[in-house]
Amino acid sequence: MDVAQAAQDDRVRAELQTVVDRANSTVSRAESIRAFEVIDSDFTEENGYLTPSLKLKRNVVVKDMAQVIEKIYAGQKPAS
Numbered sequence: 001m002d003v004a005q006a007a008q009d010d011r012v013r014a015e016l017q018t019v020v021d022r023a024n025s026t027v028s029r030a031e032s033i034r035a036f037e038v039i040d041s042d043f044t045e046e047n048g049y050l051t052p053s054l055k056l057k058r059n060v061v062v063k064d065m066a067q068v069i070e071k072i073y074a075g076q077k078p079a080s
Contacts, residue, residue, distance in 0.1 A: 007040040035072045039065065 006012045016038065024032040043049035048060055062069065 004040040007038040037068050
């Protein structure tokens, strides 16, 4: 299965949710992951998302993934 197929696979999402739930059990609510999206591409130096030292180019990711980020925040309920 390639990355694009994995991003659409229900088994992959379920496993990711299990890992997120486990991670959330170790942090406060304020630090928890409440929503996530699986993207269908890797972050690589070749596609411009990583530097040669493999650091994330945050500004490039935020620009290119703006619709995904907006989707995550649009689905959030107000904190109580």
